[in-house]
Amino acid sequence: MKSATFCLPMAAVAGIGFALLVHAPIGNAQQTQGPSEGKGSSTAALASIDLAAEFEGGLGRQLRARLVTIEPGGHTAFHSHTDRPTLEYVVQGDVVEIRNGVEIAHHQGEMVRAAHDVSHWWENRGTVPVLLLPVDVFRP
Numbered sequence: 001m002k003s004a005t006f007c008l009p010m011a012a013v014a015g016i017g018f019a020l021l022v023h024a025p026i027g028n029a030q031q032t033q034g035p036s037e038g039k040g041s042s043t044a045a046l047a048s049i050d051l052a053a054e055f056e057g058g059l060g061r062q063l064r065a066r067l068v069t070i071e072p073g074g075h076t077a078f079h080s081h082t083d084r085p086t087l088e089y090v091v092q093g094d095v096v097e098i099r100n101g102v103e104i105a106h107h108q109g110e111m112v113r114a115a116h117d118v119s120h121w122w123e124n125r126g127t128v129p130v131l132l133l134p135v136d137v138f139r140p
């Protein structure tokens with residue numbers, strides 16, 4: 001399989017820190033948990049910054065950017081954003097997020113916000129790979 005490359009406009013990258021998502025639920029799932037392991041998904045580290053020297057209170061935290069690929073029919077593992085806020089940009093494709101038991105459709109070009117009250121997983125029900133660009137603050 002060929003690897004895909006992409007470029008984000010600098011304005012899009014800069015906007016990650018300020019973006020909020022307006023989304024519409026597409027269904028009510030009774031499920032509050034999801035798969036314990038991913039299937040047909042992979043994550044590549046792009047960059048990180050150790051925040052200890054950046055500001056007071058940054059000790060033990062990093063800011064990181066990754067690229068998540070979800071193949072058609074694939075999904076990520078269920079996970080929580082407790083103590084790990086994230087902004088996630090949908091670079092390519094249409095994807096369904098199962099957030100706190102509710103299905104939400106997201107499309108290319110959308111920014112998804114996940115704060116401390118979010119537990120979710122992602123599923124690709126389409127025919128092309130989904131590319132997500134999460135940027136988060138976390139404890140390594």
